[in-house]
Amino acid sequence: MAHRLNHDAYTVGWVCALPIELTAAQEMLDEEHGDLPPDGNDTNIYTLGSIGEHNVVIACLPAGQTGTNSAAAVALQMKSTFRAIRFALMVGIGGGVPSPGTDVRLGDVVVGQPGNGHGGVIQYDFGKSTPSGFERTGFLNTPPPILLSALTKLQARYGRAKSDPWLHILKLSKLPQFSRDQVGDDVLFDGGYNHVGGGNNCMLCDDTRKLHRKKRAVNRPEPHYGTIASGNQVMRDGAIRDQISSEFGGVMCFEMEAAGLMNSFPCLVIRGICDYADSHKNKEWQPYAAGTAAAYAKELLLVIPAVDVMKTQTVDEATRDCQTVAISGLGGIGKTQVALQFAYSVKEDYPEFSIFWVQAMSMEAFERSCMEVATVLEMRQKSDDDVKRLVRRWLCGKKAGKWLLIVDNVDSLDILRGSEQRE
Known part of the structure; x- marks a missing residue:
């Protein structure tokens, strides 16, 4: 019979957006715990377990729902049900942004780390239209100090070959879809060249537009640290990808959920690169990239002492003072419903x-x-x-x-x- 704890025993949240990401997260658990009685106002379905010294609660966005608003709704319900959570990890796949200064490749991991005047994550589609063009507004919070300190520690250990996150990928070896052998070649086209044909492969694309990169000495994923661009639309245009990256001083990854968490949930974003956010993107690399992101997330948790987590404020305590949260997006996608659901939840939990x-x-x-x-x-x-x-x-x-x-x-x-x- 699976070990069963209580809600207040869980101090770490783990949020993902896709079933393949959820599978990878579940496989990273050292021990899986029994389910707890559901909260009638919480529509999330949780996987409970432990990684090292930490009790972890995992939640995935509902099937077919993506974007910053859906992520915000899942996170709000999680922190309402599990009041002892200190921080969360947003773990999954993303589209890489290769550049001369950053050799991002498929299967690599990008971690949202503050730099270039940004907090680690930017919402590139939030702003207003003006006569001079689209003006981006707002600023997202940085990850909490405990996670930034853990990043420093893990980077140092990795640089000394004292840490190898990719060993955790072995836990996925019994699931063939996560194998590196299941994916094809890592092909990158120049940003101005669009995909030819309607298929998922690039057989009709011009080989002369491929960018040739030096082969790595060691055939393994590499971690990168920098700015992640988050928005409510899939990025699949190489030229626009590069333009937005340039505007923000260098973006390493595009994704669709993180901006919904950063200002309402102490959080770190970890993305496995499954495509290059251009018109050539397909789903072939998604399982492997989900696995590398989950493996890195596990290694990060293993360098954080549980005693330091217990010294950190709970999410509820950290947000107890007057806080401002923005739910942004196009009209008609459900922002008001998210706010209404949150209002009812607050009134029930805090009469x-x-x-x-x-x-x-x-x-x-x-x-x-x-x-x-x-x-x-x-x-x-x-x-x-x-x-x-x-x-x-x-x-x-x-x-x-x-x-x-x-x-x-x-x-x-x-x-x-x-x-x-x-x-």
């Missing part, structure tokens, strides 16, 4: 919280919603008072207690900034 929902599709709508809040709170308002200022002051006062404010349909941050500037 003492007041929940406020205001509309901000325009300054007029924002002011009307603030007026409704002021009415509910029975605020005394003079005719020349700015109702937004009154509501804000009330929320900042002790009388307000604990609250959650959801601002919906924010098409322009200028609406919120304008209120702050007048304050």
Whole structure:
């Protein structure tokens, strides 16, 4: 019978997006634990187990759902059910960005590490349209100190040949789909050359457009550390890939989930490279890349002492002060539903919280919603008072207690900034 613990025994979260990533994660467990009674408000399905000294809870996005919003929903439910979690790892596949300075190849692993003025992950499709073009806005948090310290330690050990993450791939050897022998050649075309034909292979593509790279002395994956670009669309255009990479001072990988976690969940992103984020991409390398990412994640956890994890704040404690989380994406993809689900979850878990929902599709709508809040709170308002200022002051006062404010349909941050500037 599988060993069964309680919810508070789990201190590490592991989030993945695809079934093949979930399989790789499950195989990295040293011991698998028995399931716990489900929470009626939590739609995640968890795999529980241990890696080294750490008890780990693994969750995967629902089938067919990808993107930053889906990842955020899974993470929010995880931290609500498992209150003792200190941090999470976002582990899976991504599209590599080869460059003269970074020899990223298929099967390699890219880890989101701060640098070049970025926190390790950037959301390249979040911003606003202006007369001069698309203006990217916002900033994502860096990984927590305990994970950055672990990265330093692991990099040093790897450089001294004291650590070999790829040995953990042997745990996948009984599953043929994860074998390196199951994938073909690592072929890279120049960024301006698009795929020819509708198939998954490049038999019709021009061989003269292939980029020839020096053969590695050792045929094994390599880890890379730098900026990961996250967005809600699949990147499969080499020219746009290189353009965005240049704009951000060098991006190593593109993926679709990490931006949904970074500002609401202390997190590190680990991606196995399965394609080059261009039109030649296919799924052939996905299992192997999922395996290398999972193997690296396991090795990282093994260099973190459990006593250091216990000294770290829980996710709930780290986010207890007033925090701001943005759910971004195209219209109609479910952002409001994610916020609504979170509001119900907060109210059930924390009945003492007041929940406020205001509309901000325009300054007029924002002011009307603030007026409704002021009415509910029975605020005394003079005719020349700015109702937004009154509501804000009330929320900042002790009388307000604990609250959650959801601002919906924010098409322009200028609406919120304008209120702050007048304050």
